[in-house]
Amino acid sequence: MNPSVYHHALIEMTANELPIPETRLNFVDELDQAQIRHLQQETAQAYGMTPFFQDKLKSGANAIKLAIIPPGRFEMGSTPDEYGHQAMEAPRHLTIIRQPFAIGVYPVLAEEFEQFRQDTEWFLRPELIWHSERYPVINIRIEDIRLYLGWLSAQTGHTYRLPTEAEWEYAARAGTTTPFHCGNDASCKEVHFNPLFPYKENHEKRRWYLPRCLPSVKASEAGIRAANAWGLHDMHGNVWEFTSSHWSRSHFGANRDGSPSRGDDPYWYVTKGGSWFDPATLARSAARKKRYLDEMDTNLGFRVVREL
Numbered sequence: 360m361n362p363s364v365y366h367h368a369l370i371e372m373t374a375n376e377l378p379i380p381e382t383r384l385n386f387v388d389e390l391d392q393a394q395i396r397h398l399q400q401e402t403a404q405a406y407g408m409t410p411f412f413q414d415k416l417k418s419g420a421n422a423i424k425l426a427i428i429p430p431g432r433f434e435m436g437s438t439p440d441e442y443g444h445q446a447m448e449a450p451r452h453l454t455i456i457r458q459p460f461a462i463g464v465y466p467v468l469a470e471e472f473e474q475f476r477q478d479t480e481w482f483l484r485p486e487l488i489w490h491s492e493r494y495p496v497i498n499i500r501i502e503d504i505r506l507y508l509g510w511l512s513a514q515t516g517h518t519y520r521l522p523t524e525a526e527w528e529y530a531a532r533a534g535t536t537t538p539f540h541c542g543n544d545a546s547c548k549e550v551h552f553n554p555l556f557p558y559k560e561n562h563e564k565r566r567w568y569l570p571r572c573l574p575s576v577k578a579s580e581a582g583i584r585a586a587n588a589w590g591l592h593d594m595h596g597n598v599w600e601f602t603s604s605h606w607s608r609s610h611f612g613a614n615r616d617g618s619p620s621r622g623d624d625p626y627w628y629v630t631k632g633g634s635w636f637d638p639a640t641l642a643r644s645a646a647r648k649k650r651y652l653d654e655m656d657t658n659l660g661f662r663v664v665r666e667l
Contacts, residue, residue, distance in 0.1 A: 365454075365472055367545065368534065368648035371551045377388055381539050383433045384430055384431050384432050384455065384456075384457070385429075385432065385512035385532075386431070386432050386433070386537065387431035387432065387433050387529075387532075387534040388434060388532070388534055388536050389636065390464055390534050391426045391534075392534065393534075394534075394586040395533055395534040395588040395589065396410075396588055396589070397540070398429045398431075399426070399427055399428070399429055399589055399590075401429075402427055402428075402429035402430075402459050403427045404428070406459075406480040406667055408427065408667075409471070410422060410426060410427050410590070411426050411427075411464065412424075412425055412427075412461070413425065414515035414516075414517055414665070415515065416474070416514045416515065417514050420474070420627040422461050422471075422511065422514065422515055423464075423465075423467065423471055423511070423663055423665075424463070424464045424465065425462065425463060425464065425665050426458075426461060426462060426463075426590045426591055427459060427461050427463050427667070428456075428459060428460055428461065428526075428529070428530050428589060429459050430456050430457050430458060430459050431455075431456055431529070432453060432455050432456070433453075433454055433456070433528075433532060433534075434451050434452070434453060434454070435451065435452055435453075435454040435525060435530050435610065435613075435617070435645075436448045436449055436450060436452060436610045436645050437449065437451055437538075437643070437645035438451050440644060441538055441643070441645070442538070442558070442561075442562040442640065443538065443639075443640030443641070443643055444645070444658065445556070445646075446609060447608060447609050447647060448609070448645045448646065448647060449609055449610060449611075450609075450610055450611065451610075451645075452613055452615075452617060454528075454529070454613070454615060454616070454617050455615050455616050455617070456525065456526060456529050456616075456617065457616060458663070458666075458667075459667055460522075460526060460664050460666060460667060461505065461664065461665040461666075461667060462522060462526070462530050462584075462591065462662060462663070462665075463591075463662040463663045463664075464582070464590060464591055464592060465493075465495075465581040465592050465593060465662070466495040466581060466593055466597065466598055466600055466661065466662045467495065467496050467507070467660060467661055467662060467663060468492070468493050468494065468495060468496060468497075468581055469489070469490040469491050469492060469493070469494050469495070469496045470492050470493060471496070472499075472507060475506075475507050475510050475511070476543075478510065479510060481503070481506065482498050486625055486658050487645075487655070488577075490577075490578065492580075493580050493581055493582065494577075494578055494579070494581065495516055495578050495581055495593070495598045495660040496599060496660055496664060497578065497598060497613055497655075497656065497657050497658070497659060497660050498637055498655045498656065498657060498659075499653045499655060499660075499661075500594040500652070500653050500654065500655055501601060501628065501653070502537060502652075502653075503528065504521065504601060504661050505535075507522055507541075508521070508663065510611045511663070512576065515531075515665075517665055517666065518666040519594050519663050519664065519665050519666075520603060520663070520664050520666070521601055521602055521618050521661060521662075521663070521664065522602055522603065522662065522663075522664045523602055523603055523604050523618070523648065524602045524604035524617065524629045524631065525604075525616075525617025526602075526617065526664060527602050527631045527632075527662070528587065528631065528644055528645065529617075529634070530591060530594065531587065531591070531594035531595070531631070531644045532587075532644045533587040533588040533589045533591070534588060534625065535588075535644070537589075538558070538643040538644065538645070539558075539589035539595055539642070539643060539644065540588070540594065540595065540644065541564060541585070541587075541624070542557050544559040545558055545595060545639060545642065546571055546572075547570070547571050547572035547639075548571060548572065548584075549584055549585060549595075549640050550584065550595040550596035550639065551575070551578070551579045551584065551593070551596040551597040551634075551635050552595075552596045552633055552634070552635065552637060552638060552641070552642045553569045553574060553635065553636055553637055553638055553639075554570040554571060554572040554573070554574055555570055555573075555574055556637075556638030556639060556640075557570070557571070557638075557639050558640065559637035561638070561639070561640070575635050577635065577657065578583070578597050578598050578634070578635050578657075578658065578660075579597060581593050581597065581634065584645070592645075593632075594632055595631065595632060595633060595642040595643070595644070596633050596635065596639075596642040597632070597634060598632070598634050598635070598658050598660040599630040599631070599632055599634050599637075599648060599650070599656075599659045599660070600630060600632045600658060600659075600660055600661050600662050601630055601650065601659070601660075602628065602629045602630065602631060603620060603628075603629055603662040604619065604623070604629045605624055605625055605627065605628060606623060606624045606627035606628060606649040607620060607622060607623045607624070607627055607629075608622075616646050624649075626651065626652055627650065627651055627652070628649070628650050628651075628652060629647050629648075629650075630647070630648050630649070630659065631646070631647055631648075631650065632646075633646060634658035634659070635658060636657075636658045637658070
């Protein structure tokens, strides 16, 4: 469907009538980047909002910066011909995001989590590595994330939660079908992965190459690399991000709307995005990794969704 036609159909509907029927949803991977941004703009207008916004905390300070993501249809997962493909990413399948949502422009930053910590006196274990300012928050468990999301929801009067795996991948792809939102390759200048294990060079099985970046010992400041078409930073690399989806061995039996399927493991969660510690293949949009519900790590953070 032409985005302008979609816009007029969307404007005529009230928020109570959403989600939008499947027949009115775009195949976003058939749109170019200009159309993707246009669709985002028109979805925001339909809600009387701007594509990027921040709620207010009770103190009057700004909450997390968010980007509106339109509903649509996309191909989730990867096929065997994609370099780095693993069986857990198969089969590639049509997934429908019926409800628009807003998602963090960045993974949750240490300075944003610090507001919660000071307000609630959440205990920071002194033996753990901890970031500050505009670095992604790390070394927190799912239970800590839930406490933060509950606090943020109470502070703003809106519902904040973790994205599902389908929502996360849909937001990361921003209409692309390539391994990365920037195309079939991504250098360490574009994605913060372990530069000793690059993408194209490993794919071509080069016997030697000079890394284009120095290996890092931690995550980088968020937002210093280019955003995708929907204005989201660090969806590839930097830190793995928790989703609300419980782990499944593959996409076999996956529901078309991205909701949980039978057989998901309640003790393990899907994380997405790769990290500074991992090879480039794990930073692909389709890549996924299981993490235990009580797991903490220096390369593991999260990103929020705010319901519209």
